[in-house]
Amino acid sequence: MPSAFKKALDSGKFIITCEAAPGKGTNLEKMKHHIELLKDKVDGMNVTDHQSSVMRFPSLGGAILVKEMGGEPILQMTCRDRNRMALQADLLFASSRGVNNVLCLTGDSVMLGDHKEAKAVFDLDSSQLVAAVRTLEKGRDMAGNELDGGVRFCAGAIVTPEANPIEPQLIKFEKKLEAGAEFIQTQAVYDMDNFKKFMEYARQFPVKILAGIILLTSAPMARFMNKNVAGVTVPQNLIDEMASAPKGGALNKGIEIAGRMIRQIKEENICDGVHVMAIGKEEKVVDIMAAAGLP
Amino acid sequence: MIRSITRQKPAEEIERLLDGMGRIFIIGCGTCVTLTRTGGLPEVEAMKKSLSEKGKVVTGTTVVPVACDNLTGEILGEVENQIKQADALLIMTCAYGVQTIARQMKKMVIPALDTLFIGKETGAGEFNEVCSQCGTCIIGETGGICPVTACHKGLVNGPCGGTNNGKCEIDNTKDCAWTAIYNRLKELGRLDAMRKYQKPRNHLGEPSPGKFAIPAE
Numbered sequence: 001m002p003s004a005f006k007k008a009l010d011s012g013k014f015i016i017t018c019e020a021a022p023g024k025g026t027n028l029e030k031m032k033h034h035i036e037l038l039k040d041k042v043d044g045m046n047v048t049d050h051q052s053s054v055m056r057f058p059s060l061g062g063a064i065l066v067k068e069m070g071g072e073p074i075l076q077m078t079c080r081d082r083n084r085m086a087l088q089a090d091l092l093f094a095s096s097r098g099v100n101n102v103l104c105l106t107g108d109s110v111m112l113g114d115h116k117e118a119k120a121v122f123d124l125d126s127s128q129l130v131a132a133v134r135t136l137e138k139g140r141d142m143a144g145n146e147l148d149g150g151v152r153f154c155a156g157a158i159v160t161p162e163a164n165p166i167e168p169q170l171i172k173f174e175k176k177l178e179a180g181a182e183f184i185q186t187q188a189v190y191d192m193d194n195f196k197k198f199m200e201y202a203r204q205f206p207v208k209i210l211a212g213i214i215l216l217t218s219a220p221m222a223r224f225m226n227k228n229v230a231g232v233t234v235p236q237n238l239i240d241e242m243a244s245a246p247k248g249g250a251l252n253k254g255i256e257i258a259g260r261m262i263r264q265i266k267e268e269n270i271c272d273g274v275h276v277m278a279i280g281k282e283e284k285v286v287d288i289m290a291a292a293g294l295p
Numbered sequence: 296m297i298r299s300i301t302r303q304k305p306a307e308e309i310e311r312l313l314d315g316m317g318r319i320f321i322i323g324c325g326t327c328v329t330l331t332r333t334g335g336l337p338e339v340e341a342m343k344k345s346l347s348e349k350g351k352v353v354t355g356t357t358v359v360p361v362a363c364d365n366l367t368g369e370i371l372g373e374v375e376n377q378i379k380q381a382d383a384l385l386i387m388t389c390a391y392g393v394q395t396i397a398r399q400m401k402k403m404v405i406p407a408l409d410t411l412f413i414g415k416e417t418g419a420g421e422f423n424e425v426c427s428q429c430g431t432c433i434i435g436e437t438g439g440i441c442p443v444t445a446c447h448k449g450l451v452n453g454p455c456g457g458t459n460n461g462k463c464e465i466d467n468t469k470d471c472a473w474t475a476i477y478n479r480l481k482e483l484g485r486l487d488a489m490r491k492y493q494k495p496r497n498h499l500g501e502p503s504p505g506k507f508a509i510p511a512e
Contacts, residue, residue: 080448084495106455109447109465122448126455128495142495160456168477171489172453178492187456230459 003100004072005044006154009183009208014266015273016294017044017074017185017210018285020066022057028065031057034282039071041289044101046185046275049076053113060090063099074156075099078107083123084132084142091136095151103156103185104129104176127172130155130179156183158212160231161198162191170201177205185275187231188214190238192264199271209271213261215278215288216254219243255284259291266292298327299363299389300414300422301334304407310349312405313383318352320381321407322371322396324362324388331422333408334387342387342407354380362392368399378402430500436488438479443496445472451493 008015020035022028038045047062063073075094077087091102104127110120124132132142133155139147157176163169173184184202189195189211202209214232216222219242222234238257245253262274278284289295304312313319321339328334336358343353355377359370371378378384383403386393390410397404414422427444433451434441443449447463454473457464461474480486 106448106450108457111465120448122450123498124495125448125450125452127452127492131492132495158456160458163454163456163458164460165474165477167481167486168454168458168473168489171477171486174490175452175492230457230464 002152003154005074005101006182008043009154009272013043014294015044015208015210016042016289017046017273017275018042019048019277019279019282020045020062020071020073021048021051021280021282022059022062024054024056026057028057028062031062031065032069035066035069035071037283038285039066039069041286041295042072043273044072044074046074046076046103049078049105049107050081050113053080053108053110053115055113055115060094060099063094064097067098072101073099074101074103076103076105077129078105079122079124079126079129080107080110080120083121087124087129088132088136088141091133091151091153092147092149095153096149100152101154101156102133103158104133104181105158126157127175127179130157130176130181134180154182155180156185157181158187159184159202160187161189161195162187162233163231166198173202174205177207181207183208183210183272185210186212188212188225188229188277190232190234190261192261192270196270202271208273210273210275211261211265211271213258213274213276213288215258215276215281215284216242217281218250218254251281251284255287255291258288259293262288262292262294266294296416298330298414298416298422299391300331300411300424301328301389301408302411303333303338303387304409306345309385309405309407313346313351313385316382316403316405317350318354318380318382319346319385320354320374320378320383321346321356322362322384322386322388322392323356323358324392325358325360326362328388328392328408329358334389339387342385346385354378359388359392362386362388363395365395365399367392367395371396371400428505429496429498430505431497433493433496436491436493437476438483438485438488440472440476440479442472442476445470445475449496451496453489 045066047059049059059076063075066073106126110118133153136151139150159173219239222239225232226234276285323334323339339356343356357374359367383405385405385407387407393406412424415425417423447465458471461471463469463471480489
């Protein structure tokens with residue numbers, strides 16, 4: 001049976017996904033609070049996998065928690081920490097626990113995180129991980145051996161519409177689709193004209209595209225992203241708008257901007273939905289949705 | 296030309312490795328480490344001075360022509376007495392040299408350098424790691440640039456999301472391998488090669504440790 005998220009994707013409705021980020025340690029209260037707050041408002045909750053290469057509670061554990069609480073988890077899996085044996089095993093485990101959506105990622109460099117001396121794996125890349133999911137669904141593992149009990153996933157991947165140069169990124173994007181990606185969540189987009197150009201290209205493929213929306217929390221945060229986050233460009237006019245917020249009002253300004261972008265994407269039917277990343281402020285997703293005029 | 300690229304270990308680490316050993320013989324090499332200024336005559340002299348200041352007795356120093364050559368043992372025979380007087384050999388060569396000397400001399404060897412990679416000289420005084428000797432060469436489809444080595448993550452199907460204006464997410468002085476491959480293939484009119492899906496890599500090229508023997512005639 002297709003997952004609830006897959007059904008939502010196929011329904012043609014405007015899709016909203018958000019994040020549930022496991023913390024460092026076994027105290028899951030904050031994550032549970034976010035799940036409780038958002039599970040009935042969104043179509044899926046991405047559970048991040050050692051985000052920014054910082055060791056945390058595992059994404060699979062978090063995804064099971066979302067499922068147990070009645071939400072629809074999207075399991076993020078990076079290729080950074082597990083070889084093909086461990087990735088396949090975790091996919092089997094996820095499937096056995098009703099976690100049936102997976103987002104396949106390369107993963108940030110270990111060097112960017114908090115265990116800089118760890119051995120990075122990258123046995124597979126993101127497109128190969130998508131292909132591995134499809135292989136398991138056919139009842140066989142990557143070595144061709146038969147599985148006793150199969151899996152079914154809605155598999156997705158990501159793209160960076162503002163990468164420079166863009167063409168290598170698009171070639172990889174097409175490889176992910178050929179490998180079997182059914183949905184794409186994009187890296188943060190802020191420049192709608194640029195994103196529309198990307199969508200003109202992407203519309204030729206039968207894949208659902210969810211635009212990445214990262215909540216801006218302050219002007220310095222926006223400048224920091226421009227300087228330090230590859231593939232993310234916050235235009236100067238948005239930085240100026242953030243800076244123009246009254247003292248203590250920057251976060252509300254960020255919520256207003258995120259809401260405005262989502263509203264524009266929906267009204268102009270630019271893509272199939274949005275993936276809202278509030279990075280540690282997941283409770284604000286409710287306010288962002290309200291600002292976007294979403295129920 | 297390829298060179299073994301090295302970097303001197305931090306002074307504290309060398310000090311720790313030499314702890315309890317008062318008499319040291321220092322060996323440099325006239326080849327790669329002389330070129331990279333990590334283990335040539337000036338560096339050996341500076342190490343001698345530094346160790347002497349820390350109270351060590353330096354029984355002698357030498358810079359052999361090619362430390363990784365099997366003749367190194369014979370050359371070191373010329374300073375046999377000074378070596379005999381030492382508690383350890385502090386070796387300022389790459390690990391190939393250290394291991395050659397360790398096999399030939401019955402002495403404890405202490406590497407003063409870390410061996411980083413086999414570097415291709417790509418410009419005056421500039422070396423880059425371009426091959427990691429994986430045993431399953433794929434550069435026939437990447438315009439002769441190895442993504443297994445030149446991409447920080449060893450990705451074979453195109454760039455990750457960390458590619459940043461032609462540079463890598465870990466260091467903006469390092470080129471993004473996939474931007475380079477893209478540019479090369481585009482220039483050759485062969486972007487179709489980049490569009491080809493590459494299967495997961497075969498990591499069984501030559502199971503570690505590598506071994507080779509010239510076939511008998």
